[in-house]
Ligand SMILES: [Zn+2]
């Protein structure tokens with residue numbers, strides 16, 4: 001299998017370089033599979049492709065999000081998080097371990113209710129919930145149990 005991260009750092013024509021940078025970033029998001037921040041993507045890519053700069057990662061991530069190649073799922077804990085999965089889905093952010101989970105839910109009923117001529121013309125929707133994930137909830141329950 002062709003692995004992008006195995007390619008050597010050879011100087012490449014500008015457009016080709018951009019394409020490769022974006023493929024590397026997309027592959028990193030996919031392999032990390034954790035709704036990563038630009039910082040996390042940079043750490044991952046630079047380990048395998050040391051010549052890449054942080055500015056390149058930041059610039060490409062925001063351009064890729066604008067073009068719809070990836071999703072900027074919003075700011076959590078001070079940094080934007082990116083998703084390689086572009087289909088409509090919702091997120092749950094755990095306030096304890098800070099993991100971001102995917103889940104599918106149909107919000108078409110809500111959308112239909114608010115998309116009326118006298119209300120809104122909804123162009124996009126971005127839904128996220130926060131609280132405690134199953135693991136953190138269990139840990140918390142155990143701690144409370146031990147205190148008794
Ligand atoms: Zn958690």
Ligand SMILES: [Zn+2]
Pocket residue numbers: 035083085089090091101102
């Ligand atoms: Zn997601």
